[in-house]
Amino acid sequence: MSFRHLRAVIRKEINHILRDRATFFLVILAPLAMLFIFAYGLTVDIKHVPVAVLDYDHTSTSRSFIQRITEGKDLDLYAYVDTLDKINDLLTQDEIKAAVIIGADFERNLLALRGMPLQIVIDGTEPESGGFAVEQIGGRAEALINELLAARIAGEGQALSLQPIDLHVHALYNPALKPRVDMIPGLISMMLGFPALSVALTLAHEREHGTLEQILVTPVGRAEFLLGKMIPYMIVGLANVIVMPAIARATFHIPFNGSFLLFFLLSIVFLFAILSMGMLIGVFMPTQPAALALSFLIIFFPGFFMTGIFFPITSMPEMMRMEALTMPGTHYAIITRGVFLPGVGLDVLWPYAVMLIGLGIAFTAAAAFFFRKKLG
Amino acid sequence: MENTSPIIETHALTRDFRKTRAVDGLTLSIWPGELFGVVGPDGAGKTTTLRLLAGLLDITSGSAQVAGYDLARYPEAIKRRIGYMAQQFSLYSELSVMENLTFFAELYDVPTDELQERMEQLLAFAGLTEFKDRRAAQLSGGMQKKLALACTLIHQPEILLLDEPTTGVDPVSRREFWDILTDLNLRGSTIIVSTPYMDEADRCMRVGLMYEGRLVVCDTPQQIRAHIEGELIELRPQDWQAAHTLIAALPGVFEVQTYGELLHVLVDSADKRLPEIKIALEEHDLVCRDIRRATPRMEEAFISLIKRIKHLESETEGE
Numbered sequence: 001m002s003f004r005h006l007r008a009v010i011r012k013e014i015n016h017i018l019r020d021r022a023t024f025f026l027v028i029l030a031p032l033a034m035l036f037i038f039a040y041g042l043t044v045d046i047k048h049v050p051v052a053v054l055d056y057d058h059t060s061t062s063r064s065f066i067q068r069i070t071e072g073k074d075l076d077l078y079a080y081v082d083t084l085d086k087i088n089d090l091l092t093q094d095e096i097k098a099a100v101i102i103g104a105d106f107e108r109n110l111l112a113l114r115g116m117p118l119q120i121v122i123d124g125t126e127p128e129s130g131g132f133a134v135e136q137i138g139g140r141a142e143a144l145i146n147e148l149l150a151a152r153i154a155g156e157g158q159a160l161s162l163q164p165i166d167l168h169v170h171a172l173y174n175p176a177l178k179p180r181v182d183m184i185p186g187l188i189s190m191m192l193g194f195p196a197l198s199v200a201l202t203l204a205h206e207r208e209h210g211t212l213e214q215i216l217v218t219p220v221g222r223a224e225f226l227l228g229k230m231i232p233y234m235i236v237g238l239a240n241v242i243v244m245p246a247i248a249r250a251t252f253h254i255p256f257n258g259s260f261l262l263f264f265l266l267s268i269v270f271l272f273a274i275l276s277m278g279m280l281i282g283v284f285m286p287t288q289p290a291a292l293a294l295s296f297l298i299i300f301f302p303g304f305f306m307t308g309i310f311f312p313i314t315s316m317p318e319m320m321r322m323e324a325l326t327m328p329g330t331h332y333a334i335i336t337r338g339v340f341l342p343g344v345g346l347d348v349l350w351p352y353a354v355m356l357i358g359l360g361i362a363f364t365a366a367a368a369f370f371f372r373k374k375l376g
Numbered sequence: 377m378e379n380t381s382p383i384i385e386t387h388a389l390t391r392d393f394r395k396t397r398a399v400d401g402l403t404l405s406i407w408p409g410e411l412f413g414v415v416g417p418d419g420a421g422k423t424t425t426l427r428l429l430a431g432l433l434d435i436t437s438g439s440a441q442v443a444g445y446d447l448a449r450y451p452e453a454i455k456r457r458i459g460y461m462a463q464q465f466s467l468y469s470e471l472s473v474m475e476n477l478t479f480f481a482e483l484y485d486v487p488t489d490e491l492q493e494r495m496e497q498l499l500a501f502a503g504l505t506e507f508k509d510r511r512a513a514q515l516s517g518g519m520q521k522k523l524a525l526a527c528t529l530i531h532q533p534e535i536l537l538l539d540e541p542t543t544g545v546d547p548v549s550r551r552e553f554w555d556i557l558t559d560l561n562l563r564g565s566t567i568i569v570s571t572p573y574m575d576e577a578d579r580c581m582r583v584g585l586m587y588e589g590r591l592v593v594c595d596t597p598q599q600i601r602a603h604i605e606g607e608l609i610e611l612r613p614q615d616w617q618a619a620h621t622l623i624a625a626l627p628g629v630f631e632v633q634t635y636g637e638l639l640h641v642l643v644d645s646a647d648k649r650l651p652e653i654k655i656a657l658e659e660h661d662l663v664c665r666d667i668r669r670a671t672p673r674m675e676e677a678f679i680s681l682i683k684r685i686k687h688l689e690s691e692t693e694g695e
Contacts, residue, residue, distance in 0.1 A: 002485070004485070005482065005483055007482070008478075008483055010480035011479075012471065012479050015468075015470065015471055015475065016468070019470040020470055048388075065589055120405060132558075188569075209464075209466065209469075210465065210466035211464055211466050211467065211468055212465040212466075213462045213464075213466050214460075214462060214466040214467065214524075214527075215483075216432055217430050217431070217432060217455055217458070217460040217481040218455065218480065218484055219452060219455050219456050219484060219485065220483045220485065229383055245642050285503065373431075373451070373452075374391070374432060374433060374434060375427060375432045375433055376433060
């Protein structure tokens with residue numbers, strides 16, 4: 001290993017990153033832009049769902065119930081209607097996402113504690129908003145019944161102030177159960193796929209532009225060349241590792257409870273694994289479009305579905321779980337979430353670090369093995 | 377030459393690609409200090425030959441020695457002794473002239489204390505001194521070729537392998553480039569250069585003609601010109617297609633070659649056939665302004681040789 005060769009390749013590659021606009025965008029701006037787009041786009045909190053009400057009861061109880069469900073920011077009262085057809089029209093015209101139908105005996109049944117004649121109609125084409133409406137209305141109906149029961153018990157002279165059902169849910173590390181808090185650390189692991197994509201592209205770029213041919217006739221060693229190309233992207237990746245948690249904290253109020261030093265060191269291990277994977281892609285792909293397509297196929301798409309960012313790995317079929325373990329992103333997503341939220345240390349995360357080192361060594365060995373100093 | 381052993385020696389060198397045999401049993405010796413030209417039509421195997429000699433491709437069969445090393449076994453040792461310039465521009469376009477030179481100097485382990493002097497010499501030699509801070513992408517085609525040559529010379533190689541270095545370069549730059557090559561050759565470099573231009577082939581000491589992967593002729597330009605049968609008549613008829621058909625059928629005509637609207641006719645005796653051709657053209661009302669005797673060039677020699685090879689092949693296939 002010649003240090004002079006390595007330094008020459010690194011310097012050349014850094015100049016390429018800084019001077020080639022497409023590369024600069026891809027490695028420096030794209031991860032940050034994507035982090036914002038994904039974080040805002042995929043995790044919008046549902047609010048102000050328009051709801052129509054059909055009240056057959058017309059009592060003070062039914063009116064106070066309607067008042068109860070439409071106060072606050074969650075559900076908005078769009079209109080009172082008097083027929084089922086009207087609800088249908090409003091749903092098909094996309095004016096409302098849900099409708100509440102209050103039965104004629106609402107007050108009587110409720111006060112007699114015989115149940116609650118209530119129907120909720122939702123727009124099944126948008127299950128997110130519909131499900132949210134069901135949850136909200138159901139929750140408030142339950143609260144109303146609890147109050148009535150408590151009042152009844154109190155009215156019968158029994159000195160009980162407790163409510164019949166009193167469940168306290170305490171979500172650890174993410175008390176408000178906001179989706180972003182859980183997803184953004186996962187997204188950070190995906191955004192670091194961009195430096196890996198760039199490594200794949202830069203090797204294919206050299207092959208396409210013939211510069212590889214000129215490199216191959218020099219005495220530069222394979223390891224010197226491949227490492228020299230990887231190290232600049234490692235540096236860029238680490239810059240992202242510093243900037244992205246800062247953005248997560250400042251913009252999305254994601255807590256960072258663990259040790260930053262540990263996070264930084266484990267990020268180096270992850271970048272080693274994912275950049276080696278990019279290098280392996282670049283070794284095999286003859287052109288940049290081919291390298292791009294394969295990178296998306298094996299770095300980004302599995303990142304969505306298999307690394308557990310959006311879907312828990314434990315709910316995957318056995319085969320997919322095995323495959324997920326070969327993806328560096330799977331392990332790193334666990335590391336980022338662990339360090340960000342519960343703030344766990346190496347005592348918990350070491351198996352994932354070991355897996356990443358193993359994958360990195362395997363990918364680098366494969367890249368060095370298949371990269372020959374020959375054309376064709 | 378004092379040194380009597382060849383600097384490059386190939387024996388039945390063969391390279392197959394998936395379906396084609398790109399180089400077919402090449403046996404060739406090149407002597408130290410030679411300026412050797414490789415010519416032939418597109419797809420003849422020129423690029424593959426040079427890439428094989430540069431150690432860029434695996435050999436299918438046969439053997440080769442380059443600078444005293446076996447090509448299949450010691451390609452890395454050979455790489456330090458050769459300078460190879462690909463046909464396509466293959467430097468880093470976003471790096472400056474100096475940065476490209478420095479990059480290759482470091483990869484070739486040029487000693488640090490010699491680096492500055494060598495680079496300045498090469499820049500002056502290639503006429504690039506005033507452009508040394510310009511990005512390679514912003515150089516003209518001719519300057520890019522000169523920079524590429526400078527990069528292949530930075531480690532002072534014994535052998536230069538140049539693949540069509542002047543293709544796509546304007547005539548003035550082409551001439552300048554060849555003056556540099558001649559200069560290098562006079563200083564003792566062995567140069568193997570492929571070219572599609574016959575005037576360039578004429579400047580080589582020896583020329584090898586490749587056709588369908590085989591080396592069909594290998595000789596000095598003078599000897600190759602002497603291969604031409606007969607004498608040459610050049611004419612510019614108005615209707616060259618009709619004239620071509622007419623003249624090809626006349627007695628004493630070996631061959632008619634077309635160069636755009638110009639016809640080159642190879643005949644047994646120009647003095648005897650020139651008046652006959654004139655009469656034949658007049659009889660058929662074919663107008664022709666210029667008709668004169670000309671000296672055969674490399675170009676006629678090669679076209680004639682390739683025609684003969686094709687003719688031989690079709691005869692053997694017919695048997």
